[in-house]
Amino acid sequence: MRHAARALEIAELANRYRDSGVAGFDIAGAEAGFPPTRHLDAFEYLKRENNHFTIHAGEAFGLPSIWQALQWCGADRLGHGVRIIDDIEIAEDGTVKLGRLASYVRDKRIPLEMCPTSNLQTAAATSYAEHPIGLLSKLRFRATVNTDNRLMSGTSMSREFEHLVEAFGYTLDDMQWFTVNAMKSAFIPFDERLAMINDVIKPGYAEIKSEWLFR
Known part of the structure; x- marks a missing residue:
């Protein structure tokens, strides 16, 4: 938790057990008053250890939190990242212009760990239909769907997808896209990610589609 002063100790612990199932490191908690640069060490x-980490940024505090997480700390992924929407302009004619930070996030394929229900509860979004994941996925950011905390948010992955289907009319193809995005962004070796995508995720969705087709 970012309000604590034990980040280096826990990072060392995560690194020590990286070959025993610990996939990476994360900081979470309140952004305001606790910038990620507090844990720069x-x-x-x-x-230096070539290890992976994600940083909770851009939920409550906005673009400065995202900028610090990426450019100062070097995060591999962004926990939430919903406020990257603040760096995207939509003109009256519908044309979209990305600012430099938003362009960087999209160009670098930086994963956004989006948590719709949690974002509604923390007022980072006003409704499922207005959640930034709609525009960000349309613009082909590396958006992923997550629960944040299943107990606190009272949700599940199935429920998160259900809300998004109701809000945006997403199909199984869209859900597969989000799922593949998540596996592409996982902190596991490339060959394991590829095998999971080709041997589990895609065949799984294909089976569901075929079952629906013959109902």
């Missing part, structure tokens, strides 16, 4: 250590 932990992130510098993880980079």
Whole structure:
């Protein structure tokens, strides 16, 4: 938790057990007053060790939190990242212009760990239909769907997808796209990610589609 002062200690612990099932490192908790740069020593250590980490940024505090997480700390993924929408302009004619930070996030394929229900509860979004995931996925950011905390948010992955289907009319193809995005962004070796995508995720969705087709 980012309000604590034990980030380096826990980063060292995560690194020690990286070959025993610990996939990476994360900081979470309140952004305001607790910038990610407070834990720069932990992130510098993880980079030296070629380890992976994600940073909770851009939910409540906005673009400065995202910028620090990426450019100062070197995050591989962004926890939430919904406020990247603040760096995207939509003109009256519908044309879209990305700011430099938004362009960087999209160009670098930085994963956004989006948590719709949690974002509604923290007022980072006003409704499922107005959640930034709609525009960000349309613009082909590396958006993924997550629960944040199933107990606190009272949700599940199935429920998150259900809300998004109701809000945006997503199909199984869209859900497969989100799922493949998540596996592409996982902190596991490339060959394991590829095998999971080709041997589990795509065949799984194909089976569901065929079952629906013959109902």
